[in-house]
Amino acid sequence: MSKEYILRVQCPDRYGIVAKVSSTLNKSNLFILDSAHYGDPENKTFFMRAKLIYSKKILNTEKFGNFFEKECKSLKLDWSIKEADYRPNTAIFVSKYGHCLQDLMYRVDSGILPMNVSCIISNHKDHEKIAKWHDIPFFYIPVNKKNKEKSEIATRQILKDLNIDLLILARYMQILSDKMCRDFYGKIINIHHSFLPSFKGAKPYHQAYAKGVKILGATAHYVSSDLDEGPIIDQSVERVDHAKTPRDLELIGRDLESITLARAVKYHIERRIFINKSKTVIFN
Numbered sequence: 001m002s003k004e005y006i007l008r009v010q011c012p013d014r015y016g017i018v019a020k021v022s023s024t025l026n027k028s029n030l031f032i033l034d035s036a037h038y039g040d041p042e043n044k045t046f047f048m049r050a051k052l053i054y055s056k057k058i059l060n061t062e063k064f065g066n067f068f069e070k071e072c073k074s075l076k077l078d079w080s081i082k083e084a085d086y087r088p089n090t091a092i093f094v095s096k097y098g099h100c101l102q103d104l105m106y107r108v109d110s111g112i113l114p115m116n117v118s119c120i121i122s123n124h125k126d127h128e129k130i131a132k133w134h135d136i137p138f139f140y141i142p143v144n145k146k147n148k149e150k151s152e153i154a155t156r157q158i159l160k161d162l163n164i165d166l167l168i169l170a171r172y173m174q175i176l177s178d179k180m181c182r183d184f185y186g187k188i189i190n191i192h193h194s195f196l197p198s199f200k201g202a203k204p205y206h207q208a209y210a211k212g213v214k215i216l217g218a219t220a221h222y223v224s225s226d227l228d229e230g231p232i233i234d235q236s237v238e239r240v241d242h243a244k245t246p247r248d249l250e251l252i253g254r255d256l257e258s259i260t261l262a263r264a265v266k267y268h269i270e271r272r273i274f275i276n277k278s279k280t281v282i283f284n
Helices: 017-027 061-071 099-109 128-133 148-161 178-183 204-211 246-269
Strands: 004-012 030-040 045-054 078-083 089-094 116-122 138-140 166-169 188-192 215-222 232-239 273-276 279-282
Touching: 004 017, 004 030, 017 030, 017 045, 017 061, 045 273, 061 078, 089 099, 099 116, 099 128, 099 246, 116 128, 116 148, 128 138, 138 148, 166 246, 188 246, 204 246, 215 246, 232 246, 232 279
Parallel strands: 089 116, 089 166, 116 138, 166 188
Antiparallel strands: 004 045, 004 078, 030 045, 188 215, 215 232, 273 279
16 A cells, blocks of 8 residues: 655745656655645745655655755755654643643544644643543643752653653643753644733733733644744634623633644644744645
């Protein structure tokens, strides 16, 4: 049975990129099932994602890589290729609110999100029963001002031992260190319960209520060392009115958060997202 692959390409924009890449794929017996590309006119960068099928059984990615590099050397490509059914080893971080965690687990169990949930990490014990139900390792790592560095060392060891590819902050109400954010940049997805860049930081529903907003939002983004400033992946909104209390906004927002986070994770797993400086390019 033929195998499918995802090719990602990023490089300085110029004429002839699509033609050269397509020609090289053809020479390698790779057929393009689906392709999307975009040239950013502002920073002159080209982005391309292609879903491929190999005409034989299994592609020798090392051999292909050497040939692809040689053929496309003049394009100065930053590129990668992975099997389309690749499932990232994932760590889900959660605090007290479990709606995003439970929604993610439902989507994993039903096959909507093809990822391996290797562990659940929390600074509270509230959701240990969910981990047990799904037969997933649960790590309780309390975090406070005095033990923050020690907690991160323990967390990093878990991530290393389990070979984690993706970190999901499913309403994890702790701020990661600058070093953690840098080391895992592009691999940490957070859900923030507001329509960023509005209402950053703590208690955004109370901030929204105080401003009398008429649109409530949720934002999934990659985590950077600047709080709630990472490249935005996805956002959802819903109309609200003057009668809604902060509690009402919170309950409405839980649905928005769950849907938005799940969609962002799916884009990441399917390798549709390119970080473009402070923004993202997403082929969906």
